[in-house]
Amino acid sequence: MGYRDERESLRQRNQALEQELAAARRALSKDRGGGNLGLAEAPQRPPTGLIITAIVVLLAVGIALFRLGLMLLLPAVVALIVSLLLVLVASRVRVVRPGEALVLSGRQVRHADGSVSGCRIITAGRVAPMPLVEQVEHLDLRPFLVELRLSKVPCKGGATVTIQGVSLARIGIAPELLVRAAERFLGLSRRHVQGLVGQSLTGTLRAAIAHFTPAQVAAERERLSQSCLAEAELGRLGIEVMSLRILTVADDAGELDARGHQRLEQLRRERHMAPGGAS
Amino acid sequence: MGPPVIVILALGLLCAVAVLFIVSRMICVVGPSELLVISGSRRRIGDHAVGYRLLRGGRALRWPWIERIDRLDLSVLPVTVQHQALLTVDFVPLSIEVEAAVRVVGQPPTADAAAQCLLGKPRAEIVELAAALIGGSLAHVVASCTPEQIQSDPSHVESLVIAEADFELRAIGLEVERLVLGSVTDELGYLVTAAELQTG
Numbered sequence: 338m339g340y341r342d343e344r345e346s347l348r349q350r351n352q353a354l355e356q357e358l359a360a361a362r363r364a365l366s367k368d369r370g371g372g373n374l375g376l377a378e379a380p381q382r383p384p385t386g387l388i389i390t391a392i393v394v395l396l397a398v399g400i401a402l403f404r405l406g407l408m409l410l411l412p413a414v415v416a417l418i419v420s421l422l423l424v425l426v427a428s429r430v431r432v433v434r435p436g437e438a439l440v441l442s443g444r445q446v447r448h449a450d451g452s453v454s455g456c457r458i459i460t461a462g463r464v465a466p467m468p469l470v471e472q473v474e475h476l477d478l479r480p481f482l483v484e485l486r487l488s489k490v491p492c493k494g495g496a497t498v499t500i501q502g503v504s505l506a507r508i509g510i511a512p513e514l515l516v517r518a519a520e521r522f523l524g525l526s527r528r529h530v531q532g533l534v535g536q537s538l539t540g541t542l543r544a545a546i547a548h549f550t551p552a553q554v555a556a557e558r559e560r561l562s563q564s565c566l567a568e569a570e571l572g573r574l575g576i577e578v579m580s581l582r583i584l585t586v587a588d589d590a591g592e593l594d595a596r597g598h599q600r601l602e603q604l605r606r607e608r609h610m611a612p613g614g615a616s
Numbered sequence: 617m618g619p620p621v622i623v624i625l626a627l628g629l630l631c632a633v634a635v636l637f638i639v640s641r642m643i644c645v646v647g648p649s650e651l652l653v654i655s656g657s658r659r660r661i662g663d664h665a666v667g668y669r670l671l672r673g674g675r676a677l678r679w680p681w682i683e684r685i686d687r688l689d690l691s692v693l694p695v696t697v698q699h700q701a702l703l704t705v706d707f708v709p710l711s712i713e714v715e716a717a718v719r720v721v722g723q724p725p726t727a728d729a730a731a732q733c734l735l736g737k738p739r740a741e742i743v744e745l746a747a748a749l750i751g752g753s754l755a756h757v758v759a760s761c762t763p764e765q766i767q768s769d770p771s772h773v774e775s776l777v778i779a780e781a782d783f784e785l786r787a788i789g790l791e792v793e794r795l796v797l798g799s800v801t802d803e804l805g806y807l808v809t810a811a812e813l814q815t816g
Contacts (some may be wrong), residue, residue: 400627427681432656434686435668435731461667462658463682480733480788482748503748505784507733555703558759580784582752585701596707601806608813 344547347540358573395419431473432463438476438508440519441466458515474523476515480507480579481527483535489589490546496590498551502542502562502583506534509577518575534576541569551588552596558583641680646671649690651722653731656683661728668731672722686735692717692793693743697751702758708806710763713798714754714777718746718790730789746790753780763802764810770797 395416433439442456444467458476466473485502492498508518508530522530545565546554554561562581571578587593646652654676655668678685695716701709720730720742734742757776758766766773778792785791800807 396631400624430682432682432684433667434655434684434735435653435666435728436733436735461665463656463667478732479735479737480745482745503752505745505749505788510732552707555707555759556705558756579787580749580752582755584699584751584755586703587701593703593707594709597703597709597804597806600706600708601804601809604806604809604813608809 344544347544350540354573392416392419392423426465429465429468430463431466433459433461436477436479438478438515438519439464440474440476440523441471442474443471456519458512458519460510460515476508476519476523477527478508478510480505481531483531483538485535485539485542487539487543487546490543492546492554492588493548493550496551496588496592498546498554498586498588500542500546500554500583500587501585502581504534504538504578504582505580506571506576506578509572509575511577514572514575514577516575517573521574533574534571537569537571537574538565538578538581541565544568551586551590551592554583555586555593558586638680642677643675644671644678644685645675646673646687648673651688651690651720651727651730652676653686653688653735654678654683655686661725666728670724670727670731672727688720688730688734689739690720690722692719693739693746695743695746695750697747697754699751699754702755704758704763704766705760706762708763708802708804710758710766710807711799711801711803712754712758712766713800714750714795715798716746716750716795717793718750718785719793721786721789721791726786726789726791728789729787733788734790742790745788746785749784749788750777750781750792750795753777753784756780763806766797766800767807767810768814770800773797 431439439459440456441459441464445453445455446457447453460478483504483506485500485504487502488499489497490500508522509515522533525533542561542565545561545568548564549557549561562583566578566581569578644652644654650672652671653668654671656679657669658665658667659669660666672690695718697714697716698711700711702712703709720734721727737745754777757773757780761773761776774795774797777797778795781792
């Protein structure tokens with residue numbers, strides 16, 4: 338049957354993905370010399386107070402020298418150079434806003450426990466990447482919508498249903514999710530990430546529906562979405578699903594329609610039987 | 617013999633202008649219907665570090681260049697949700713419209729969620745997110761009600777939808793201010809029959 342093949346191919350794809358993941362993990366652990374996650378703390382706050390004090394002292398010394406009439410040019414030149422350096426440093430600082438993470442790659446980072454990793458992920462504060470050496474990339478951690486439209490999904494008992502759903506997902510903020518997401522989604526557009534997550538959810542929803550009859554899909558949608566989420570394991574991609582809802586359900590054989598009509602007929606009968614209700 | 621007075625004056629003026637410029641970049645003022653997010657300095661919330669602080673109303677000082685400010689609009693967002701063929705518990709398909717008003721929450725801890733989830737998103741996109749979450753909750757609630765319940769007691773359905781959507785909306789920093797069930801129609805003619813049964 339068609340859906341058997343489909344499930345088989347899904348399973349194969351899952352296996353392939355898993356192997357890929359395992360290989361990536363091995364490479365990662367080799368790279369990092371352990372199971373460390375490679376999340377570095379944002380660097381210390383630049384010594385702003387120190388810089389301001391230095392400028393003030395410099396200006397004072399400059400003015401003193403000026404008043405003494407000694408070396409008019411030197412303090413001015415020094416002040417100029419210092420302020421240029423300051424501006425240079427300030428313009429390099431990247432502030433990490435809430436809802437985003439910066440991934441700095443290109444320089445090995447040694448952690449407190451002695452392990453070494455190839456990139457650092459900054460989720461809070463600010464960072465001044467080293468010029469030329471470090472490359473900065475940006476991960477959007479804000480949630481996005483994924484619309485799910487599945488048609489002619491085979492159900493238990495052979496009927497097929499068409500369903501519409503909506504899901505809210507985001508790249509997880511937990512450190513281990515962030516690392517996985519950085520490996521997969523770095524540099525991809527939001528639309529691309531949406532597409533990948535949608536594909537994954539659609540596939541597992543399809544597989545999950547196979548265990549439900551059309552009536553069950555409509556009545557037990559909570560259980561369906563729970564089992565879909567449990568199977569999707571989007572945590573492996575570094576994705577956190579915040580909501581998954583099934584909106585509309587229609588079966589192609591018309592079983593659900595028929596049950597709606599049955600209910601209507603029942604109501605009409607009640608109406609005829611009700612005292613004074615017959616017309 | 618010192619340098620000419622005019623030179624010293626000019627130097628002082630230059631310094632004053634520089635200080636004024638820096639101070640003007642440091643002060644940020646927050647209006648009553650907005651939430652200011654100052655990112656760049658680390659602080660702790662519970663056991664994890666975040667890189668921002670929130671400010672609602674009033675003013676604050678920030679370090680220029682190394683702290684960045686963003687604003688979140690706290691005004692009310694109108695959301696309209698319209699769904700067709702939502703199945704009730706007895707499989708009668710209904711078309712339901714819901715009018716809601718949501719807003720970004722200004723008080724922590726929900727405000728933290730708002731900063732992390734909605735910062736920089738245009739209003740239209742926030743409305744779209746809210747509409748999707750409310751629509752999902754609506755479908756869920758309708759699936760557990762009969763058409764008679766929806767028709768006879770809309771306020772109960774409204775409170776159910778609010779309760780259902782509240783958790784997910786708060787997770788992204790929104791709250792429902794008002795939610796009203798609009799028109800409820802069905803192609804089957806079920807509601808009309810049910811109404812006749814009740815009155816007749």
